[in-house]
Amino acid sequence: MTVSDRIRIGKALEINPQLFDNENVKSVAKRVLIGKAQGASNFVMRLFTVGEGGYSPNHSHPWEHEVFIVAGVAGVVSDQGEVEAPAGSYVFVPSGVKHQFKNRGKGNLEFICVIPSSADEE
Amino acid sequence: MTVSDRIRIGKALEINPQLFDNENVKSVAKRVLIGKAQGASNFVMRLFTVGEGGYSPNHSHPWEHEVFIVAGVAGVVSDQGEVEAPAGSYVFVPSGVKHQFKNRGKGNLEFICVIPSSADEE
Numbered sequence: 001m002t003v004s005d006r007i008r009i010g011k012a013l014e015i016n017p018q019l020f021d022n023e024n025v026k027s028v029a030k031r032v033l034i035g036k037a038q039g040a041s042n043f044v045m046r047l048f049t050v051g052e053g054g055y056s057p058n059h060s061h062p063w064e065h066e067v068f069i070v071a072g073v074a075g076v077v078s079d080q081g082e083v084e085a086p087a088g089s090y091v092f093v094p095s096g097v098k099h100q101f102k103n104r105g106k107g108n109l110e111f112i113c114v115i116p117s118s119a120d121e122e
Numbered sequence: 123m124t125v126s127d128r129i130r131i132g133k134a135l136e137i138n139p140q141l142f143d144n145e146n147v148k149s150v151a152k153r154v155l156i157g158k159a160q161g162a163s164n165f166v167m168r169l170f171t172v173g174e175g176g177y178s179p180n181h182s183h184p185w186e187h188e189v190f191i192v193a194g195v196a197g198v199v200s201d202q203g204e205v206e207a208p209a210g211s212y213v214f215v216p217s218g219v220k221h222q223f224k225n226r227g228k229g230n231l232e233f234i235c236v237i238p239s240s241a242d243e244e
Binding site: 006007008009010011012013033034038039040042043045047064066068070076078083085086088089090091092093094097099112114116 | 128
Protein backbone atom coordinates (compact mmCIF):
# COMPACT_ATOMS: atom_id res chain seq x y z
CA MET A 1 0.00 0.00 0.00
CA THR A 2 1.28 3.49 -0.82
CA VAL A 3 0.20 6.79 0.70
CA SER A 4 1.75 8.96 -1.96
CA ASP A 5 4.00 8.09 -4.85
CA ARG A 6 6.82 7.94 -2.40
CA ILE A 7 5.83 7.10 1.18
CA ARG A 8 5.64 3.31 1.49
CA ILE A 9 3.50 1.56 4.10
CA GLY A 10 2.93 -2.13 4.60
CA LYS A 11 2.34 -4.87 7.12
CA ALA A 12 5.58 -6.60 8.03
CA LEU A 13 4.08 -10.08 8.24
CA GLU A 14 2.77 -9.83 4.68
CA ILE A 15 6.36 -9.86 3.41
CA ASN A 16 7.64 -13.28 2.45
CA PRO A 17 10.33 -14.34 4.91
CA GLN A 18 13.68 -15.96 4.32
CA LEU A 19 13.82 -18.99 6.60
CA PHE A 20 16.98 -20.18 8.32
CA ASP A 21 17.37 -23.52 10.03
CA ASN A 22 20.71 -25.29 10.05
CA GLU A 23 23.54 -26.16 12.44
CA ASN A 24 24.33 -22.45 13.14
CA VAL A 25 20.89 -20.87 13.18
CA LYS A 26 17.57 -22.28 14.37
CA SER A 27 13.97 -21.27 13.65
CA VAL A 28 14.74 -17.81 12.27
CA ALA A 29 12.57 -15.93 9.78
CA LYS A 30 13.99 -12.72 8.30
CA ARG A 31 11.95 -10.06 6.53
CA VAL A 32 13.48 -7.01 4.86
CA LEU A 33 10.98 -4.23 5.59
CA ILE A 34 12.78 -1.23 4.13
CA GLY A 35 15.88 -1.43 1.95
CA LYS A 36 17.32 -0.63 -1.43
CA ALA A 37 14.30 -2.10 -3.23
CA GLN A 38 12.13 0.50 -1.49
CA GLY A 39 14.49 3.34 -2.35
CA ALA A 40 16.30 3.46 0.99
CA SER A 41 19.97 3.99 0.31
CA ASN A 42 21.56 4.50 3.74
CA PHE A 43 20.34 1.73 6.03
CA VAL A 44 18.14 -1.35 5.98
CA MET A 45 15.35 -2.22 8.43
CA ARG A 46 14.69 -5.93 8.94
CA LEU A 47 12.29 -7.85 11.21
CA PHE A 48 13.45 -11.16 12.67
CA THR A 49 11.08 -13.73 14.13
CA VAL A 50 12.70 -16.48 16.19
CA GLY A 51 10.63 -19.50 17.23
CA GLU A 52 10.75 -21.02 20.73
CA GLY A 53 14.22 -22.36 21.41
CA GLY A 54 15.61 -20.71 18.29
CA TYR A 55 18.73 -18.58 17.86
CA SER A 56 20.67 -16.49 15.36
CA PRO A 57 24.24 -17.43 14.44
CA ASN A 58 27.03 -16.60 16.89
CA HIS A 59 29.19 -14.44 14.66
CA SER A 60 30.74 -11.04 14.05
CA HIS A 61 30.98 -8.85 10.97
CA PRO A 62 32.24 -5.42 10.01
CA TRP A 63 28.88 -3.63 10.37
CA GLU A 64 26.83 -2.62 13.39
CA HIS A 65 23.34 -3.66 14.50
CA GLU A 66 20.75 -1.36 16.02
CA VAL A 67 18.12 -3.63 17.53
CA PHE A 68 14.75 -3.13 19.24
CA ILE A 69 13.01 -6.08 20.88
CA VAL A 70 9.36 -5.95 19.79
CA ALA A 71 8.00 -9.11 21.45
CA GLY A 72 9.24 -11.95 23.63
CA VAL A 73 12.51 -12.23 25.52
CA ALA A 74 15.95 -12.26 23.90
CA GLY A 75 19.11 -13.64 25.39
CA VAL A 76 21.94 -11.54 24.01
CA VAL A 77 25.13 -13.59 23.97
CA SER A 78 28.59 -12.09 23.76
CA ASP A 79 32.09 -13.16 24.74
CA GLN A 80 31.24 -12.03 28.27
CA GLY A 81 28.10 -14.10 28.73
CA GLU A 82 24.39 -13.70 28.17
CA VAL A 83 22.03 -10.88 29.18
CA GLU A 84 18.24 -10.96 28.96
CA ALA A 85 16.57 -8.29 26.86
CA PRO A 86 12.77 -8.38 27.12
CA ALA A 87 10.35 -6.60 24.77
CA GLY A 88 10.96 -2.86 24.90
CA SER A 89 14.75 -3.23 25.10
CA TYR A 90 17.30 -1.81 22.68
CA VAL A 91 20.59 -3.51 21.83
CA PHE A 92 23.53 -1.86 20.09
CA VAL A 93 26.09 -4.25 18.63
CA PRO A 94 29.08 -2.28 17.29
CA SER A 95 30.95 -3.49 14.23
CA GLY A 96 33.32 -6.38 14.83
CA VAL A 97 31.73 -7.54 18.10
CA LYS A 98 30.67 -11.19 18.35
CA HIS A 99 26.98 -11.62 19.17
CA GLN A 100 24.06 -14.01 19.11
CA PHE A 101 20.33 -13.62 19.83
CA LYS A 102 18.52 -16.52 21.50
CA ASN A 103 14.80 -16.84 22.15
CA ARG A 104 14.57 -17.22 25.96
CA GLY A 105 10.81 -16.84 26.28
CA LYS A 106 7.55 -18.58 25.48
CA GLY A 107 6.23 -17.98 21.98
CA ASN A 108 8.07 -16.04 19.31
CA LEU A 109 10.86 -13.54 19.80
CA GLU A 110 10.50 -10.61 17.41
CA PHE A 111 13.07 -7.89 16.92
CA ILE A 112 13.84 -5.08 14.53
CA CYS A 113 17.48 -5.01 13.38
CA VAL A 114 18.87 -2.11 11.35
CA ILE A 115 22.15 -2.34 9.43
CA PRO A 116 23.98 0.05 7.11
CA SER A 117 23.41 -0.46 3.39
CA SER A 118 27.15 -0.85 3.03
CA ALA A 119 26.77 -4.25 4.71
CA ASP A 120 25.45 -5.37 1.34
CA GLU A 121 23.64 -8.12 3.25
CA GLU A 122 20.28 -6.82 1.95
CA MET B 123 23.42 -2.50 31.40
CA THR B 124 26.32 -3.75 29.32
CA VAL B 125 26.97 -7.27 28.10
CA SER B 126 30.56 -6.68 27.16
CA ASP B 127 32.61 -3.53 27.06
CA ARG B 128 30.95 -2.73 23.82
CA ILE B 129 27.48 -4.25 23.34
CA ARG B 130 24.92 -1.91 24.92
CA ILE B 131 21.55 -3.10 26.19
CA GLY B 132 18.86 -1.16 27.98
CA LYS B 133 15.15 -0.70 28.48
CA ALA B 134 13.80 2.03 26.25
CA LEU B 135 11.37 3.42 28.81
CA GLU B 136 14.18 3.94 31.32
CA ILE B 137 15.62 6.66 29.07
CA ASN B 138 14.49 10.17 29.93
CA PRO B 139 12.24 11.46 27.15
CA GLN B 140 12.14 14.82 25.45
CA LEU B 141 8.52 15.99 25.61
CA PHE B 142 6.85 17.98 22.83
CA ASP B 143 3.52 19.76 23.19
CA ASN B 144 2.87 22.97 21.28
CA GLU B 145 0.79 24.22 18.35
CA ASN B 146 2.55 21.90 15.87
CA VAL B 147 3.07 18.74 17.88
CA LYS B 148 0.87 17.22 20.59
CA SER B 149 1.61 14.67 23.32
CA VAL B 150 4.85 13.36 21.86
CA ALA B 151 7.70 11.82 23.90
CA LYS B 152 10.96 11.12 22.08
CA ARG B 153 13.71 8.83 23.34
CA VAL B 154 17.05 8.38 21.60
CA LEU B 155 17.83 4.68 22.09
CA ILE B 156 21.01 4.34 20.03
CA GLY B 157 22.98 7.26 18.62
CA LYS B 158 26.31 9.00 18.65
CA ALA B 159 26.49 8.94 22.45
CA GLN B 160 26.39 5.12 22.30
CA GLY B 161 29.07 4.99 19.61
CA ALA B 162 26.72 4.58 16.65
CA SER B 163 28.04 6.71 13.83
CA ASN B 164 25.83 5.87 10.85
CA PHE B 165 22.20 6.07 11.97
CA VAL B 166 20.13 6.86 15.03
CA MET B 167 17.32 4.73 16.52
CA ARG B 168 14.63 6.64 18.38
CA LEU B 169 11.38 5.56 20.08
CA PHE B 170 8.39 7.89 19.91
CA THR B 171 5.38 7.60 22.22
CA VAL B 172 2.31 9.57 21.18
CA GLY B 173 -0.59 9.95 23.62
CA GLU B 174 -4.24 9.57 22.61
CA GLY B 175 -5.17 12.29 20.14
CA GLY B 176 -1.54 13.33 19.73
CA TYR B 177 0.47 13.92 16.57
CA SER B 178 3.94 14.70 15.26
CA PRO B 179 4.54 17.88 13.23
CA ASN B 180 3.44 17.95 9.59
CA HIS B 181 6.78 18.71 7.95
CA SER B 182 9.49 17.60 5.57
CA HIS B 183 13.27 17.55 5.82
CA PRO B 184 16.25 16.38 3.81
CA TRP B 185 16.61 13.01 5.55
CA GLU B 186 14.58 9.82 5.41
CA HIS B 187 12.63 7.95 8.10
CA GLU B 188 12.51 4.18 8.52
CA VAL B 189 9.63 3.51 10.89
CA PHE B 190 8.16 0.43 12.57
CA ILE B 191 4.87 0.71 14.47
CA VAL B 192 5.35 -1.12 17.78
CA ALA B 193 1.98 -0.47 19.46
CA GLY B 194 -1.29 1.28 18.70
CA VAL B 195 -2.54 2.64 15.39
CA ALA B 196 -0.86 5.41 13.41
CA GLY B 197 -2.49 7.59 10.82
CA VAL B 198 0.23 8.46 8.32
CA VAL B 199 -0.58 11.79 6.68
CA SER B 200 0.93 12.91 3.40
CA ASP B 201 -0.08 15.32 0.65
CA GLN B 202 -2.29 12.55 -0.72
CA GLY B 203 -4.28 11.89 2.44
CA GLU B 204 -4.07 9.63 5.45
CA VAL B 205 -3.45 5.87 5.67
CA GLU B 206 -3.80 3.76 8.81
CA ALA B 207 -0.75 1.82 9.92
CA PRO B 208 -1.47 -0.51 12.85
CA ALA B 209 1.15 -2.17 15.06
CA GLY B 210 3.35 -4.41 12.93
CA SER B 211 3.46 -1.96 10.01
CA TYR B 212 6.54 -0.38 8.47
CA VAL B 213 6.61 3.10 6.97
CA PHE B 214 9.33 4.47 4.73
CA VAL B 215 9.37 8.26 4.35
CA PRO B 216 11.98 9.27 1.77
CA SER B 217 13.90 12.52 2.15
CA GLY B 218 11.98 15.64 1.21
CA VAL B 219 8.50 14.10 1.50
CA LYS B 220 5.97 15.85 3.78
CA HIS B 221 4.63 13.58 6.51
CA GLN B 222 2.87 13.48 9.87
CA PHE B 223 2.09 10.67 12.32
CA LYS B 224 -1.20 10.84 14.23
CA ASN B 225 -2.39 8.56 17.03
CA ARG B 226 -5.62 7.09 15.66
CA GLY B 227 -6.13 4.43 18.32
CA LYS B 228 -6.94 4.02 21.99
CA GLY B 229 -3.98 4.25 24.32
CA ASN B 230 -0.49 5.17 23.26
CA LEU B 231 0.99 4.95 19.79
CA GLU B 232 4.59 3.74 19.90
CA PHE B 233 6.93 3.63 16.96
CA ILE B 234 10.60 3.20 16.20
CA CYS B 235 12.00 5.82 13.82
CA VAL B 236 15.52 5.55 12.39
CA ILE B 237 17.30 8.49 10.74
CA PRO B 238 20.80 8.93 9.32
CA SER B 239 23.35 10.52 11.64
CA SER B 240 23.87 13.17 8.99
CA ALA B 241 20.47 14.55 9.99
CA ASP B 242 22.32 15.92 13.00
CA GLU B 243 18.95 15.90 14.76
CA GLU B 244 20.38 13.63 17.47
